[in-house]
Each structure stands twice: as structure tokens, then as C-alpha cells.
Amino acid sequence: MMGSMRNNPLSLLNINSKVAILSHVSPDGDSLGSLIALGLAIKKLCDEVCIFRNDIFPGKYKFLPEYQQVEEYKEDQPQIFDFCFILDCGDAKRLGYSEVILNKSKKIINIDHHVSNTEFGDINLLDTNASSTCEMVYNLLKDFQLPLDKDIATCLYTGIATDTGNFVYDNTTAYTHQVVADLMGFHIDLHKISYHLYQNKPLSSVKLLAHVLNHMEICFDGKVAIITVEDELLKSFNISSNDVDGVINYARDIEGIEIAILLKENTNKEVKVGFRAKKDVDVSLLAGKFGGGGHKKASGAAIEGTIEEVRKKLEEQITIDLGW
Amino acid sequence: MMGSMRNNPLSLLNINSKVAILSHVSPDGDSLGSLIALGLAIKKLCDEVCIFRNDIFPGKYKFLPEYQQVEEYKEDQPQIFDFCFILDCGDAKRLGYSEVILNKSKKIINIDHHVSNTEFGDINLLDTNASSTCEMVYNLLKDFQLPLDKDIATCLYTGIATDTGNFVYDNTTAYTHQVVADLMGFHIDLHKISYHLYQNKPLSSVKLLAHVLNHMEICFDGKVAIITVEDELLKSFNISSNDVDGVINYARDIEGIEIAILLKENTNKEVKVGFRAKKDVDVSLLAGKFGGGGHKKASGAAIEGTIEEVRKKLEEQITIDLGW
Structure with missing residues (x-):
């Protein structure tokens, strides 16, 4: 399902790289899960990492660890980024007002599992067989031998669970369950996640x-x-x-x-x-x-x-x- | 999670063993899944195997392979059984009118994951950490090196999925997902199963x-x-x-x-x-x-x-x- 990646974009980073990470408007479990998971992981590699939102952070997902680290992007922010990771976003237009970050980024890395992806990145990592962008982020981290932790595992689990309709949709594979088995090994709080996702409806x-x-x-x-x-x-x-x-x-x-x-x-x-x-x-x-x-x-x-x-x-x- | 079992009840069987397999009234996915899965497996080992129902077979579960092999138990049936496997049944009273089979069986093998199990069998295989009786049947078959097939995997998957609220309830473990990953390797038709379980509501x-x-x-x-x-x-x-x-x-x-x-x-x-x-x-x-x-x-x-x-x-x- 996943061999060693010849071009793992994480290998481009060094401690001084300025990195932006963003995802689509109308955020869902997979966009937020992959956003925070990759953000937390890259913060282990680089000193300057901005995890941006371009929409309201949905209350339902405020159980995600470190969600407070997701900053609101302001159009007049002056930074130039060496790398901009775009997650779960089939089309740059779905970035909403954060689309302008593309012009402020030297290298755009587009990571997505949507068939309809327009390949707007400088590097396009597309896997339409992946259940979710979170599954792809899992593969990237594993391939790079970047150690997972409970927070990252919680975010990745949330994206995989929500994007597969809790393991019901056709995008669910044997490999998806293998990944989840591994994630559960990090003692994620399944009860808490399920409560927030499914048992706390207004x-x-x-x-x-x-x-x-x-x-x-x-x-x-x-x-x-x-x-x-x-x-x-x-x-x-x-x-x-x-x-x-x-x-x-x-x-x-x-x-x-x-x-x-x-x-x-x-x-x-x-x-x-x-x-x-x-x-x-x-x-x-x-x-x-x-x-x-x-x-x-x-x-x-x-x-x-x-x-x-x-x-x-x-x-x-x-x-x-x-x-x- | 599962070592080699010292007393796998399948090792008691030979080709001439007369075997009955039953489960509880008001059947659900786990009782029917484990019933048929173990039934199909034991039919590979013994010539005379009766898979009994003691209630109406719910229409919703008529997608399960070989469900027609589940016979209605008639109280005046004369057989004596060498072994009677009871699945997912915390109390013999939940066998309904098929409880009488216990008196016609030389050895009763009680396989269940309910905390409240009354240990009514001659052999009681109880695992309250198992997500489902189907997970226990999976362990038995694996331990006995009895090869699974698509039909058995479909039944086991159905029981695990339904008893865990589709992998949401607290009984879901990393091992549960490992088992499901293995079951999906038998090319079970996830789409068909999910359709019948969740997408076919009147x-x-x-x-x-x-x-x-x-x-x-x-x-x-x-x-x-x-x-x-x-x-x-x-x-x-x-x-x-x-x-x-x-x-x-x-x-x-x-x-x-x-x-x-x-x-x-x-x-x-x-x-x-x-x-x-x-x-x-x-x-x-x-x-x-x-x-x-x-x-x-x-x-x-x-x-x-x-x-x-x-x-x-x-x-x-x-x-x-x-x-x-």
C-alpha cells in the first residue's frame, strides 16, 4: 500500500524553513485532523510553522488536541513562506481568502485524496486510493520515521473516521483498519472522540x-x-x-x-x-x-x-x- | 491479545462428531454472524452440523452468506449431539425454546463476551475484553489454523461491526481493527454489507x-x-x-x-x-x-x-x- 517514498516532501524541510499549513473552507474532520496532525509533526522539525484556518473553527471539533494552535489567517500578514502545505483541498479556490498565501510561498505542496484535484501545487502528492488525507499524512510521517504521539494519532484517527463514515464507505480498506489499529496503540481516547463526534448534538x-x-x-x-x-x-x-x-x-x-x-x-x-x-x-x-x-x-x-x-x-x- | 489456546474446543471434534450450534433469541448481527461463521467453519471438520435458530431470521440480515443453512429448531427433533456450541448468550434462558437442546447434548461449549455470563456450559470460553463473540470465533479459527474464506469473513465482520456500533463503542480495541483488516483481506463486500446494515431504511x-x-x-x-x-x-x-x-x-x-x-x-x-x-x-x-x-x-x-x-x-x- 505504501512503499518508501522517493520524494517525501518532509525531507525538504530544515529547522529554519518557514512553513504554512492550510486546508479548505467549510472544514471537516479530515481537513482539521490532517491540518493539526501535520502541523504538530512539522513543528518537531521546523521553528517557524503557521497552521492557518480560513473559516470558523467548528465547535464540534474543539476536542482536537492543540486546536488553539490553529491561527486565523489575516490577509495583511507579511510573511513569506518557504513551503506551503495544502491539505485535503481539490482546488485552490477552496482555500477561500487564504488562497493569497500561495503567492507568498516559494514551494506549494498539495496533499490530497480527491479524484478531482487540479494539481495546483509545485509538488502534488495525490492518492485517490487513500481513505482520507489523514491516511496520507500518516503514510508521510511513517515513511519519514517521524514518531507519532497521542495528539497526532487523535487528529489522524478523527480524519479517517469521519471521512470513511466511520469505516463504512467504499474508501475504507484493509490498510485503513491497519492504520487505525496502529493509531489506537497510542492510547487515543476513543470514548471522548466518539462523544464529541456523535453523541453531543445540539x-x-x-x-x-x-x-x-x-x-x-x-x-x-x-x-x-x-x-x-x-x-x-x-x-x-x-x-x-x-x-x-x-x-x-x-x-x-x-x-x-x-x-x-x-x-x-x-x-x-x-x-x-x-x-x-x-x-x-x-x-x-x-x-x-x-x-x-x-x-x-x-x-x-x-x-x-x-x-x-x-x-x-x-x-x-x-x-x-x-x-x- | 491471543496466544495459542491450550484448550481450543475445535480440537475435540472429529469427522463423525454430531454438532449443534445455537445462539440467543432476538438475534442481532453478532449472534447471527458468529452462528453462521462458526457453523460454516465446523462444517469443514464434521459431517453432521446443525445451525439452529430459535426466532425469526431478521430480513435485514438476509444478506449474510449461507443464511439459508440456519434451520428452525423443532422441539420434537430426536437428535442427540456430541457437542453443542452456544454463542453470544449470557444466560441459557436466552436460548428460548432451543434451551432443550442442552439436555440432548453431551458437551456444552459456551462462547461469549458478556460480563453477565452465567457459565452454564461444560466448557466456558468467556472473554469480556473481546469486542464481540465474532472476534472470539475469529480467534478460535485462527488458533486452530482453520482457513477463513470470504463467507466466514463476511459473517465475522458483520458481528464485529454491529456489536461495536461500527467501531465507536468502548469495546473497540486496536486488536479489533487488526482483526477487521485481516477479514477485509478476504475481499468481503463492504459496500453490500454497509448497504444492508445502514443504507436501506424504509x-x-x-x-x-x-x-x-x-x-x-x-x-x-x-x-x-x-x-x-x-x-x-x-x-x-x-x-x-x-x-x-x-x-x-x-x-x-x-x-x-x-x-x-x-x-x-x-x-x-x-x-x-x-x-x-x-x-x-x-x-x-x-x-x-x-x-x-x-x-x-x-x-x-x-x-x-x-x-x-x-x-x-x-x-x-x-x-x-x-x-x-
């Missing part, structure tokens, strides 16, 4: 889940489920837009559903769309038609128009692409 | 979930969630009483909730009550007060009265026991 988000499942629409002969979340709804449940993303999985998991779609009102002129597929449909193609991307079974796009207009466009595209 | 059950979460009551300063399911409700959603049990986990997983309670109208005079705890509360004690039992974090009881009466009794008991 009541309001559970009530919102109930609401959207009640109002979910099933179309295309029971093959497509559509969940619509207007700004007003989020306000009335007092929930942030990012915190609603998980509801799409409940729609996907219904008998007969092949595609689940989540439509989130973003601005008056744009709708954020999440796609999930269950079996044969490749929703990265569908997202791609609208300028988005992602994985075969999980993808997303931002589409111009009102919710109703976007919905119509999607239904038309599904009919064209799949003959439904 | 729409009606998802709609019922939405309904009960909408109507769930939170009391005791946000520490207790109560879900009430009347007979009428099940009828209107066309769902069987057993299929509603999972909703209690959604209540437990809410921030601040320490105890989740599911009240199911059973008959006019009785309410079936399910309890889930998150952290420190031991709900087996609470269930015990009403003649029920179970684990610290999951228990149940059948309590006389109407839903309103039972609810009052429970609230009073919680106040007495916990001072809430």
Missing part, C-alpha cells in the same frame, strides 16, 4: 433534522431525495449553515434512494448544493456539470439562482445524464 | 423518526429525553414495534442528555421501556428497579400501567435514585 440540530426529514421530497420514482434548507429555516432553528450538512446522509440511507441532494440557500443569487450517491451513480460528474467537484459518492457545487431555479436545473440535468 | 421508519424527534420531551433540566410510541402511531406509519427501537439512540446523542427513555405501548396494561445512558448513569440499575435488566449503558424493562402512569413512576424513581 438539540436544535436534532429538531432541524426532524423538520427537514418531515419536509424532504422524494422524486424520480423514489430514486432521488431532495432536502431544502432556506436561510429563514436556519435562523428559526438558530443553526449555522455548516452544521446542517449531515442531514443529507439520512436522505441517502433511505431504501431505494440513489441520489440525495441538499439545497442550502447561500445568498440571494447562489445555492450551495450537496450530493450523495449510494451505489452506481457518480455524483462528482453531476457536480462537475455545475462547476463543482468531489468524490463519486459525495460531491458539491455552488450554483447560481434561487432554490427553485437550481432545483429545476438539477432535475433537468439528472434527466439528461441518467435518463430518469 | 422511508416510513425515517418519517417515524422525524415524528418522534419532533414530539420528544426533554425534562430534568435537559438531562432526560423521553420518546413515546403509541400503538396507533406504529399503525399509522405501518411499522412493527421492534423496528422502532433504534430511535432511542438519537435521543441519547443529544448534547446534555444523560438518559434517553423510549416508552412503547405494549398492551393496555404494560409499557415496554428502553433505557440508554451516555456517561456516568447506570441504567441497568434503573431497569432493575422495575424487574428489567441489561447493560450499564443500554437496558430495558416491561412495566405495568398506561404510558402516562409508567412515565410518572420512572420520573419518581429517577428523582429518588439520582436526586434530579
Whole structure:
């Protein structure tokens, strides 16, 4: 699964290297896990390491060790970086306002497992067979014989667990479980991690889940489920837009559903769309038609128009692409 | 984690041994997985092997390989068995009507991971550190150098995955992941297993979930969630009483909730009550007060009265026991 890497980017670093590490907006377990894990690891090698965020740090992930070391990037920061590691980010545009760091970096190292990666780095380390970017970071550290510790293991575990739907999705391999067995050997607190990931849901988000499942629409002969979340709804449940993303999985998991779609009102002129597929449909193609991307079974796009207009466009595209 | 076993019960068998294999009523993934896995393995060693069920085989698990080989036990069956393997069964009473097989068996081999096991066998192979009975069966087969195959691996994986809440519960260890890595090496169809276990929910059950979460009551300063399911409700959603049990986990997983309670109208005079705890509360004690039992974090009881009466009794008991 992993031979010795001829070009392990960690071998480029020395104690004086100035390093930036960043990941995508709308952070998830894999982006945050890989960000902090690699950050903590590189801090063992270099004196000047900045771990940047370009979005709000989600409260749900504030159990991650050393998460306070993740700094907010400010556009007027003057630093020039020798190396910039970009994690779990298929496209430089997903860096949000931290994209400007690319111009302030001498060497950009792009580490990702998304099929749709645009190879925007000077070095592109892409492994679409890896379950997660955290699994790739694990490989890098192991290959470099950089000793892991409980904090790094906790971050890597979190990314692998969340990106595999807790070892359910097709990206889970025998090797993934081997990696996790090794990580658990560092005495990570599985109970604490599971509590924060799965057993600490705000009541309001559970009530919102109930609401959207009640109002979910099933179309295309029971093959497509559509969940619509207007700004007003989020306000009335007092929930942030990012915190609603998980509801799409409940729609996907219904008998007969092949595609689940989540439509989130973003601005008056744009709708954020999440796609999930269950079996044969490749929703990265569908997202791609609208300028988005992602994985075969999980993808997303931002589409111009009102919710109703976007919905119509999607239904038309599904009919064209799949003959439904 | 597992040395060579001095007394592997498989070493007692020869080609002429008559073997019965059974497990508990209200079967789950671990009981069915271990039942079929050990059954298929012993069929490689002995000519006369009966794999018995003592309950309806749940439709959800009919993806398990060779599940048709699981026979219904009929009380008037005349066989005498040289060996009877009992799997995942803490108490002989949980064998239901198949308990009579014990009297027809020369040697009873009790293989289980429950703390509460009553050691009713002639040989008792108990490992409370094992994630599941399937993990124990894996150890037995490996120790006996009995080659696994895809079918056996599929059954063992299913039991381990379901009994660990998909690798989330505290019983999950580094060794559990090592075992799963090995099982996945037999090219089990993870997608098919996950689909049947998690992605094939009837729409009606998802709609019922939405309904009960909408109507769930939170009391005791946000520490207790109560879900009430009347007979009428099940009828209107066309769902069987057993299929509603999972909703209690959604209540437990809410921030601040320490105890989740599911009240199911059973008959006019009785309410079936399910309890889930998150952290420190031991709900087996609470269930015990009403003649029920179970684990610290999951228990149940059948309590006389109407839903309103039972609810009052429970609230009073919680106040007495916990001072809430």
C-alpha cells in the first residue's frame, strides 16, 4: 500500500524553513485532523510553522488536541513562506481568502485524496486510493520515521473516521483498519472522540433534522431525495449553515434512494448544493456539470439562482445524464 | 491479545462428531454472524452440523452468506449431539425454546463476551475484553489454523461491526481493527454489507423518526429525553414495534442528555421501556428497579400501567435514585 517514498516532501524541510499549513473552507474532520496532525509533526522539525484556518473553527471539533494552535489567517500578514502545505483541498479556490498565501510561498505542496484535484501545487502528492488525507499524512510521517504521539494519532484517527463514515464507505480498506489499529496503540481516547463526534448534538440540530426529514421530497420514482434548507429555516432553528450538512446522509440511507441532494440557500443569487450517491451513480460528474467537484459518492457545487431555479436545473440535468 | 489456546474446543471434534450450534433469541448481527461463521467453519471438520435458530431470521440480515443453512429448531427433533456450541448468550434462558437442546447434548461449549455470563456450559470460553463473540470465533479459527474464506469473513465482520456500533463503542480495541483488516483481506463486500446494515431504511421508519424527534420531551433540566410510541402511531406509519427501537439512540446523542427513555405501548396494561445512558448513569440499575435488566449503558424493562402512569413512576424513581 505504501512503499518508501522517493520524494517525501518532509525531507525538504530544515529547522529554519518557514512553513504554512492550510486546508479548505467549510472544514471537516479530515481537513482539521490532517491540518493539526501535520502541523504538530512539522513543528518537531521546523521553528517557524503557521497552521492557518480560513473559516470558523467548528465547535464540534474543539476536542482536537492543540486546536488553539490553529491561527486565523489575516490577509495583511507579511510573511513569506518557504513551503506551503495544502491539505485535503481539490482546488485552490477552496482555500477561500487564504488562497493569497500561495503567492507568498516559494514551494506549494498539495496533499490530497480527491479524484478531482487540479494539481495546483509545485509538488502534488495525490492518492485517490487513500481513505482520507489523514491516511496520507500518516503514510508521510511513517515513511519519514517521524514518531507519532497521542495528539497526532487523535487528529489522524478523527480524519479517517469521519471521512470513511466511520469505516463504512467504499474508501475504507484493509490498510485503513491497519492504520487505525496502529493509531489506537497510542492510547487515543476513543470514548471522548466518539462523544464529541456523535453523541453531543445540539438539540436544535436534532429538531432541524426532524423538520427537514418531515419536509424532504422524494422524486424520480423514489430514486432521488431532495432536502431544502432556506436561510429563514436556519435562523428559526438558530443553526449555522455548516452544521446542517449531515442531514443529507439520512436522505441517502433511505431504501431505494440513489441520489440525495441538499439545497442550502447561500445568498440571494447562489445555492450551495450537496450530493450523495449510494451505489452506481457518480455524483462528482453531476457536480462537475455545475462547476463543482468531489468524490463519486459525495460531491458539491455552488450554483447560481434561487432554490427553485437550481432545483429545476438539477432535475433537468439528472434527466439528461441518467435518463430518469 | 491471543496466544495459542491450550484448550481450543475445535480440537475435540472429529469427522463423525454430531454438532449443534445455537445462539440467543432476538438475534442481532453478532449472534447471527458468529452462528453462521462458526457453523460454516465446523462444517469443514464434521459431517453432521446443525445451525439452529430459535426466532425469526431478521430480513435485514438476509444478506449474510449461507443464511439459508440456519434451520428452525423443532422441539420434537430426536437428535442427540456430541457437542453443542452456544454463542453470544449470557444466560441459557436466552436460548428460548432451543434451551432443550442442552439436555440432548453431551458437551456444552459456551462462547461469549458478556460480563453477565452465567457459565452454564461444560466448557466456558468467556472473554469480556473481546469486542464481540465474532472476534472470539475469529480467534478460535485462527488458533486452530482453520482457513477463513470470504463467507466466514463476511459473517465475522458483520458481528464485529454491529456489536461495536461500527467501531465507536468502548469495546473497540486496536486488536479489533487488526482483526477487521485481516477479514477485509478476504475481499468481503463492504459496500453490500454497509448497504444492508445502514443504507436501506424504509422511508416510513425515517418519517417515524422525524415524528418522534419532533414530539420528544426533554425534562430534568435537559438531562432526560423521553420518546413515546403509541400503538396507533406504529399503525399509522405501518411499522412493527421492534423496528422502532433504534430511535432511542438519537435521543441519547443529544448534547446534555444523560438518559434517553423510549416508552412503547405494549398492551393496555404494560409499557415496554428502553433505557440508554451516555456517561456516568447506570441504567441497568434503573431497569432493575422495575424487574428489567441489561447493560450499564443500554437496558430495558416491561412495566405495568398506561404510558402516562409508567412515565410518572420512572420520573419518581429517577428523582429518588439520582436526586434530579
